[in-house]
Amino acid sequence: MVNSQSPKEIVSWVERINQSPLGVEGFFSNQKVPFSIAQYYRYKKKLEEVGIDGIKDNRSDGNNRKITPEAKGFMKGYITARPEIGLPELQHLLEKQFQIKLSKSGVSRCLKRLGCICQVKAVKEEVKSYYTTCGGFELIIGLAYYSGWLQSVTEVILDRIEQIKRNKCWIKNEGIKDRVGRNEQGQFTEKYNSRKDVRAKRFESIEHKRGHKNFQSMSISLVKSEVIQRKCLATLALPVITNNGVIRSIDGPLGNALVNLCGFNYKDRTIDKFLTELKYLGVSEELLGEQVRFWQNHWQTHPRGKIELPILCYYVDGNTKALWSKKHVKQNKVTMLGRVMGCLEQVFVHDNYGRPIYFETYSGHGPMGEYVLNLFEKIEANLQGPGAALHVN
Numbered sequence: 001m002v003n004s005q006s007p008k009e010i011v012s013w014v015e016r017i018n019q020s021p022l023g024v025e026g027f028f029s030n031q032k033v034p035f036s037i038a039q040y041y042r043y044k045k046k047l048e049e050v051g052i053d054g055i056k057d058n059r060s061d062g063n064n065r066k067i068t069p070e071a072k073g074f075m076k077g078y079i080t081a082r083p084e085i086g087l088p089e090l091q092h093l094l095e096k097q098f099q100i101k102l103s104k105s106g107v108s109r110c111l112k113r114l115g116c117i118c119q120v121k122a123v124k125e126e127v128k129s130y131y132t133t134c135g136g137f138e139l140i141i142g143l144a145y146y147s148g149w150l151q152s153v154t155e156v157i158l159d160r161i162e163q164i165k166r167n168k169c170w171i172k173n174e175g176i177k178d179r180v181g182r183n184e185q186g187q188f189t190e191k192y193n194s195r196k197d198v199r200a201k202r203f204e205s206i207e208h209k210r211g212h213k214n215f216q217s218m219s220i221s222l223v224k225s226e227v228i229q230r231k232c233l234a235t236l237a238l239p240v241i242t243n244n245g246v247i248r249s250i251d252g253p254l255g256n257a258l259v260n261l262c263g264f265n266y267k268d269r270t271i272d273k274f275l276t277e278l279k280y281l282g283v284s285e286e287l288l289g290e291q292v293r294f295w296q297n298h299w300q301t302h303p304r305g306k307i308e309l310p311i312l313c314y315y316v317d318g319n320t321k322a323l324w325s326k327k328h329v330k331q332n333k334v335t336m337l338g339r340v341m342g343c344l345e346q347v348f349v350h351d352n353y354g355r356p357i358y359f360e361t362y363s364g365h366g367p368m369g370e371y372v373l374n375l376f377e378k379i380e381a382n383l384q385g386p387g388a389a390l391h392v393n
Contacts, residue, residue, distance in 0.1 A: 007052050008052075017040060068100075070098065074097065075110065075116070087107050133253075133254055133257045134261065137257075140236070141262070144236065147298060148294075150233065153287065154229050157220070157281070157287075161220065165221075180192070181193075203339050213280050215280070215281075230264055234271055235271065237261045239368065240369075241257055247272050250268040251267055295313055316375070317347075318346060319345070320336075321343060322341060323341070323344050324341075325342055342364075345362050345364065346359055347366050347371065349379060358378070
């Protein structure tokens with residue numbers, strides 16, 4: 001509460017107390033003093049140190065602030081001339097010019113009372129660098145997003161899922177849950193492999209199994225497009241993170257790079273399940289046709305200037321043919337038959353119009369990541385005719 005006594009009245013009371021023979025406590029017990037004993041000692045100390053100005057009550061002007069009128073005028077003029085200055089600079093100037101120490105919040109409140117606006121400087125985000133294996137492949141991931149390849153592949157898969165939902169197979173299996181050979185959590189048990197229908201169709205082609213497949217039980221029919229995009233990126237990175245193309249090597253240390261390449265550290269079972277469900281969808285023909293259309297449209301609309309070279313685009317594909325022989329031959333998994341047996345793997349190289357221009361046959365497994373550069377060197381040597389060498393992008 002604001003004190004009603006003027007400084008002269010306070011000085012008069014202090015002098016009377018000092019000159020009284022009763023002492024301080026006796027004077028306060030006999031006289032009705034407008035302030036307490038503790039306040040008397042405060043007033044006495046201020047009068048001895050500063051004088052009458054020390055006991056002047058400034059609360060009528062508001063709170064007893066550290067900022068003087070001179071400092072207010074200085075701040076108002078300075079912030080008007082330089083509105084881009086920050087609070088730390090004003091703190092330093094007040095301490096340097098007027099020996100006034102204020103916090104950032106105190107300076108901000110003072111500017112608000114003065115009606116001045118201090119522009120908040122944008123905080124620079126710290127660039128965090130980290131080490132990751134297969135970091136160079138992030139360029140390929142970025143190109144996949146930028147060119148629209150990833151969105152195109154995902155759209156083909158989603159269209160195929162919508163097509164199956166309108167099929168009789170989807171309606172026939174709606175609401176049906178096959179629990180035979182599963183536990184309460186829906187996980188497979190050893191009894192599942194003992195089922196007669198499973199044993200009879202174990203090595204059948206997926207083409208035959210697709211007619212009886214319960215598509216509603218597949219995860220790919222329930223997830224969002226963003227999840228399919230992430231798994232497509234993980235599949236795109238398989239030649240890099242596996243080296244040998246074997247999916248089970250995803251669980252190795254190199255496979256942890258998926259968290260940076262596609263945003264999630266998938267394991268081999270997840271990617272294997274994703275590829276298996278794509279096979280059941282029968283989306284390979286649509287994907288192959290879309291790849292040809294996508295790259296045709298992409299390269300035909302690519303701007304070509306006077307100094308730009310012609311563009312040549314290849315893509316590599318392969319298939320495995322079963323080989324029945326009484327002799328010892330290299331074996332690999334034949335997808336169409338669903339078993340490991342002797343086989344030949346053919347690796348095709350197509351141009352950007354979808355035309356096969358070169359292929360090689362390997363016994364057993366032909367890893368594309370190991371032979372693809374050698375294939376392109378052979379193609380270049382075979383295509384190069386007489387005359388000067390033609391440079392292409």
